Structure formats: C-alpha cells, structure tokens
Amino acid sequence: MHAYREQHKKRLSWMPWLYFRLKPKHRAWAEAWQAEVQQALMQLETVEIAEGCFIAPEAAIFAEPGRPVIIGPGCSIAAEAFLHGPITLGAGVSINHRCSIDGGARGVRIGDHTRIAHNVTLYAFDHGMAPDRRIAEQPVRSHGIVIGADCWLGASVGVTDGVRIGDGAVVGQGAVVTRDVPAGAIVAGVPARVIGWR
Numbered sequence: 001m002h003a004y005r006e007q008h009k010k011r012l013s014w015m016p017w018l019y020f021r022l023k024p025k026h027r028a029w030a031e032a033w034q035a036e037v038q039q040a041l042m043q044l045e046t047v048e049i050a051e052g053c054f055i056a057p058e059a060a061i062f063a064e065p066g067r068p069v070i071i072g073p074g075c076s077i078a079a080e081a082f083l084h085g086p087i088t089l090g091a092g093v094s095i096n097h098r099c100s101i102d103g104g105a106r107g108v109r110i111g112d113h114t115r116i117a118h119n120v121t122l123y124a125f126d127h128g129m130a131p132d133r134r135i136a137e138q139p140v141r142s143h144g145i146v147i148g149a150d151c152w153l154g155a156s157v158g159v160t161d162g163v164r165i166g167d168g169a170v171v172g173q174g175a176v177v178t179r180d181v182p183a184g185a186i187v188a189g190v191p192a193r194v195i196g197w198r
Helices: 001-013 016-021 024-044
Strands: 048-051 060-062 069-072 083-085 085-088 098-104 109-112 122-124 145-147 184-189 195-198
Touching: 001 016, 024 048, 085 195, 122 145
Parallel strands: 048 069, 060 083, 069 085, 083 098, 085 109, 098 122, 109 145
Antiparallel strands: 184 195
16 A cells, blocks of 8 residues: 555656546545645745645755745646746646746746646746856846746747746747747747747
C-alpha cells in the first residue's frame, strides 16, 4: 500500500490535472499531503497559495520579500517546474512539468484559467548586448510579461521580456513570442506571427 501511494503521488506530481479528478478513496490522503507540502513552502519562501491548489513537491519555487509568488485558487504546478518571483497566477492556472518562469524585476502575471504546457520558458528580463562589454557585464533590464486569461501556451514555447499576450490567445508548440499577441489570436513560428483566430 505504501509503495502504491508513493507511486500515485509521483503520478500526480507529473500529471496534476489528475489531482482534481481524484476518487473519494484517495481524496483524504492527497489533500493532507498537499496541505503539508504547501505549508512547508509558505514557511520557507515568500509564497502565497490560495485554496484548492496542487503543488508538486518536486517543483522549485523561490521568492523573496518584494519578489513574491502569488498562486490563485485552483492552480496546479507540476514536477520540476522552476518559478522565481515576482509571479502572480490567477485562478485555475496550470503550469506543467519543467516550465521555467522568472519574474525578473517587473514580474510575470498570468490570467485566470490559462494553460502553460511543459517546457515553456517565460523570462521577464534581458541582458544588454553592446559589443564593447562581455555579456556577463552587461546591464540587465526588465519590463515584465503579462499573459491574459484563458490562454494556451503549447509545449516548449518561449516568451521574451516585455511581451503582452491577450485574453484567449493560443501560442503554438515551439513558438518564440517576441512581440505582443492580440486577444483571441492563434500564433506560431519563430518569431511567432498570427496564423488564425479562435
């Protein structure tokens, strides 16, 4: 029974949507486990977690005063995701495995019920590239990233600093988003461009 439960926890960590569909016989232990995981994280980091969330214990979530991670109700964060504040997630946001999100100085905001597929990278900062200085010595700038509500970012999407993605937009797998995306647009490619509308 112990081995089965540990395997079930691993399954939930990598496929957290299953947590929200648990049968009653699993609900009690899973909720107790999640309460323990979330409480420990909130004691160690500047993280706020609303009710009804799932946070994989294998996720790496880091936040400091002035750079919080705020997780809205009903969100899920899967295994091996990396989050560094400032980050704000609305209600029902899904962050899948091995995503990498860094808020830089200005932050990342993700709207309600947006789906972020695995291996997505959101970096709200950028290095200068002047030829007279080494890259490591360049100034770092940050404008922030805003992703609207009810968006879907496909697997391995990259979003650069300063981008705003409108409500209901869809970003195709492997796209690199370097400019704003209108609400309801479907974009794909490198760099991403509009290929249709929902």
